[in-house]
Every structure is written in structure tokens, then in C-alpha cells.
Amino acid sequence: MREVWKSFDGLTVLKGIDLDIPPSQKIALIGPSGSGKSTILRILMTLEGIDSGRVEIDGESIWTMQRDSREVPADRHHIRKIRGKVGMVFQHFNLFPHMSVLRNVTEAMVHVLHLPQEEAEKGAVDLLKLVGLEDKIENYPAQLSGGQKQRVAIARALALRPQIMLFDEVTSALDPELVGEVLSVLRQIAIESEMTMLIVTHEMSFAQEIADRVIFMAEGKIIEDNTPEIIFSRPTQKRTQEFLRTIL
Numbered sequence: 001m002r003e004v005w006k007s008f009d010g011l012t013v014l015k016g017i018d019l020d021i022p023p024s025q026k027i028a029l030i031g032p033s034g035s036g037k038s039t040i041l042r043i044l045m046t047l048e049g050i051d052s053g054r055v056e057i058d059g060e061s062i063w064t065m066q067r068d069s070r071e072v073p074a075d076r077h078h079i080r081k082i083r084g085k086v087g088m089v090f091q092h093f094n095l096f097p098h099m100s101v102l103r104n105v106t107e108a109m110v111h112v113l114h115l116p117q118e119e120a121e122k123g124a125v126d127l128l129k130l131v132g133l134e135d136k137i138e139n140y141p142a143q144l145s146g147g148q149k150q151r152v153a154i155a156r157a158l159a160l161r162p163q164i165m166l167f168d169e170v171t172s173a174l175d176p177e178l179v180g181e182v183l184s185v186l187r188q189i190a191i192e193s194e195m196t197m198l199i200v201t202h203e204m205s206f207a208q209e210i211a212d213r214v215i216f217m218a219e220g221k222i223i224e225d226n227t228p229e230i231i232f233s234r235p236t237q238k239r240t241q242e243f244l245r246t247i248l
């Protein structure tokens, strides 16, 4: 992201964001409510446009494309191609209630990736094993706990084989006793996968444990971008110190 500005109805929520994320890096994005964390994720997922600046994913600008050696506004095909590189898991899991767990995961594999049903099912079973839900394959979302639903949502996002995964406060809507099971799935993915991961979280010990890098935002700006060790033991910015003091 270069000099990205974004406002909603006159409220400026991103104020010149500059951010480079190398492939495979695991980043925790922290900061007070309303600081613009989700907006950054939604922009990267192409769910929101920007007012000014530039956003590139895998070397390609999201909102513009090259045609006849000129840069022109992106068409739907270009945006869809970029979106295919990115997966996102939301706070509310938004599973399809009328579909089994297995079908929630295979649906996009068949319709977006155009995989044959059998191959999709095999891949979905592997992913459901990864998130510890192989025994729930035939269940429906209403028969699952919040933590289980969120693990299905994670499997569903992984099913599209993204290079980049965005997690937006995926444990915030869960009862406290269900948070651990979702964090342990995320931890495992962070350790084992080559995917780039950008994780908005209020779970500071989790951020400290899995992130290569922690970014602290406040009021639409990146205040500090540092290693977990520095952020959590000797942050360089007063604003970071104040935030951590209020929540730790």
C-alpha cells in the first residue's frame, strides 16, 4: 500500500497508509477500535475501494491494469483475478446454513476453482482434518459450536488456495472457552504454511507468539511497525505504550 487514503461519509479512516508485506510473512495488526484495521483488510480483499494512493498485490495494482502499455481502470476480470489470490475469514463466520460442513467447503472449490466434485471432496476432507473437524463432515452449521463454525470458515477460505490470508478478529465473537481451539488452528497454519498472513487480533499473547512482525495502528495511521519482541517489551512509540498499558 502506498499513501492510501480512505474515508466514509466524511470520516477519514485511513490517512496515508504505507505498508509493504513480503511473501510468507505473518503479521499481526493491532490497535484500538475504529483505528482502521478492518478497513485495510477489506481493501486488500477488494471489498472496498480507496480514495487515493495505490494498492498492489503480487506486483499488480488492484484498481488499475495495463492495456496497450497504458494504465487504465481495472475491469471485473482483473479484480476477480487478484481477489483469487486472497482469502479472508471474518469475525462472523457466514456459513451457508442449509449446507453440510463438507459442502460449505467444497462449494467454492467446485464453482470457483472448477474442481471435479470428487477432487473437491478429497481436498475438503483434508482441510477439515487440518482444522480438527473430520468427525463433523456431515453436520450442519446449526449443530456446531461457534469455535467449530469458525474452523469450518477457515477451512472454506483455505479451500480456494489463496497466497494471502486475512483474518479479521476471528475469535472476537466466540465465548472465551472456544477461543483457544481457533487460535491453535491459526497457530498451526502460521507455522506450517507458506501463505502470507495478516491477522487483526485483540489476542496479544497470540500475536506475540505467531507474528514475524506486529503493526500498531491508531486513528488511521501506522504508529509502530516492529518485531513482536520490541512491541511487547519495549515499544518505541508513546502511543503504543499507552495502548498496551490499557489492554495488558
Ligand SMILES: Nc1ncnc2c1ncn2[C@@H]1O[C@H](COP(=O)(O)OP(=O)(O)OP(=O)(O)O)[C@@H](O)[C@H]1O
Binding pocket: 008, 009, 011, 013, 031, 032, 033, 034, 035, 036, 037, 038, 039, 040
Ligand atoms: N462501510 C462503512 N461505512 C461507514 N463507516 C465505516 C464503514 N466501515 C468502517 N467505517 C468506520 O471506519 C472506522 C474504522 O473502522 P474499522 O472497522 O476499519 O476499524 P477497526 O480498527 O477494525 O475497529 P474494530 O477493532 O472495532 O473492528 C470506524 O469509525 C468505522 O465506523
